[in-house]
Amino acid sequence: MELTQLKMFKMIVDQGSIIRASESMHCVPSNITTRIKTLEQELGTPLFIRQGRGLVISPTGKIFYDYVNKILSLCDEAYRAVQPTSIPTGPLKIGAIESSATSRLPQILAQYHQQYPDVQLQFNTGTWDQLLHDVIQHKLDGAIIAVDQQHQDIHRLAIYKEELVLIASSSLGEFNQAQDLFNQNIFMWPEGCPYRKIFCEWLNQHHITAPIISIASYSTILGCVSAGAGVSLLPRAMYEQFKAIGNINAYPLEQLNAVQNYLVWNKNTGVHCARNAFIDLLKQQFL
Numbered sequence: 001m002e003l004t005q006l007k008m009f010k011m012i013v014d015q016g017s018i019i020r021a022s023e024s025m026h027c028v029p030s031n032i033t034t035r036i037k038t039l040e041q042e043l044g045t046p047l048f049i050r051q052g053r054g055l056v057i058s059p060t061g062k063i064f065y066d067y068v069n070k071i072l073s074l075c076d077e078a079y080r081a082v083q084p085t086s087i088p089t090g091p092l093k094i095g096a097i098e099s100s101a102t103s104r105l106p107q108i109l110a111q112y113h114q115q116y117p118d119v120q121l122q123f124n125t126g127t128w129d130q131l132l133h134d135v136i137q138h139k140l141d142g143a144i145i146a147v148d149q150q151h152q153d154i155h156r157l158a159i160y161k162e163e164l165v166l167i168a169s170s171s172l173g174e175f176n177q178a179q180d181l182f183n184q185n186i187f188m189w190p191e192g193c194p195y196r197k198i199f200c201e202w203l204n205q206h207h208i209t210a211p212i213i214s215i216a217s218y219s220t221i222l223g224c225v226s227a228g229a230g231v232s233l234l235p236r237a238m239y240e241q242f243k244a245i246g247n248i249n250a251y252p253l254e255q256l257n258a259v260q261n262y263l264v265w266n267k268n269t270g271v272h273c274a275r276n277a278f279i280d281l282l283k284q285q286f287l
Contacts, residue, residue: 003075005039006068008032009047013057013065081273088274089118095131095143096123098218099195100261103238104160105144112281119274127192135264141275142265146194155267157279159286161258163236164195165250169228175251178206185230187221190214194259199233202256222248235259 011021012032022029040047047061057065081089096105101123113121124131124140131143136153146162166175168184175181181203188196191214203210213230215221221232226247239250263282265275 001039001042003072005035006071008035009039009061010065010068010072012036012048012055013061018055082271084271084273084276086273087118088116088277090274091120091122091141092274092278093122093124093139093141094278095126095134095140097128097131097145097193098125099162099235099238100144101125102218103235103241108281108285112278115281116274116277119277128194129192132264135266138266138269141269141272142263142278144261144263146259146261148260148262153266153268154264156262156264157282158260159263159282161260163258164198164233164253164256165236165239166231166253167222167225167234167239167248167250168231169225169247170249171228171247172231174249175231178203178208178253181208181210181231184210185224186210186212187215187224187230187232188212189221190216195233195235198256198259202253205255 008021008025011024012018015021015024018029018032018036022032025032036047043060043064045060046058047064048055049058105123109121109123112119124134126134128145128147131140131145132147132149132151132154134140135143136151144159166181168175172184173180186199188199190196196212200212213224215224218234218238221234222242222245224230225232226245228247233253234250236250239248242248243250263279265272265279269275
């Protein structure tokens with residue numbers, strides 16, 4: 001069953017004859033006759049009752065006609081949906097690490113949903129490596145990461161820089177120099193977290209020895225720091241959001257540069273109106 005056959009069938013019914021249908025579709029009548037006979041053979045039932053040179057739609061044809069209208073209407077809707085200028089609809093799968101999801105994205109996601117209510121937005125968190133892999137494998141339509149890594153299938157857009165700050169309880173005193181971190185417990189996400197890698201490199205540069213405790217939860221890390229059990233390294237945006245829990249101060253670290261964050265997406269997905277609208281919203285917010 002082909003769309004051309006369905007269009008021919010509908011045109012015969014609407015125009016009342018094969019001759020008029022062929023004129024409307026700019027093809028010879030014999031072509032339409034052959035295609036309709038093939039369609040009837042495939043369906044195993046006649047769609048028209050032949051009366052001399054004329055045709056009358058059969059009872060089965062009337063049932064089929066209702067479905068043909070629905071099918072062709074959905075095809076037209078599908079065509080319009082994938083045009084670059086279409087209103088975004090359908091699913092949109094976006095990923096980010098937990099810190100971005102907590103501090104940067106809630107307002108943007110809410111605004112996106114308000115502007116494009118017909119998009120089924122799905123949001124996932126994960127490690128940066130996993131998020132990049134999921135974008136390459138088409139499991140995500142886009143992800144916010146800070147891995148400065150090129151890939152032949154990936155487009156990326158620099159959206160914001162994340163300033164990192166040391167956070168510590170006021171009960172531990174002030175941290176004005178690298179040596180103040182000697183023998184302090186350091187709470188960080190497990191291996192694979194780029195923030196942890198950056199902090200470890202900074203500690204090595206300053207010859208600081210301190211135990212690093214892996215915790216895969218920012219809420220737990222913040223709780224431990226607030227209790228005075230140790231220190232951590234967080235994006236400043238996340239600290240600003242949670243400093244109200246009390247007893248936490250932030251300290252910038254010398255020679256620790258802000259980390260560039262990117263939105264990445266797979267260049268092989270073609271037109272994706274919902275994703276493009278998300279990209280435009282990020283540009284408005286950050287650029």
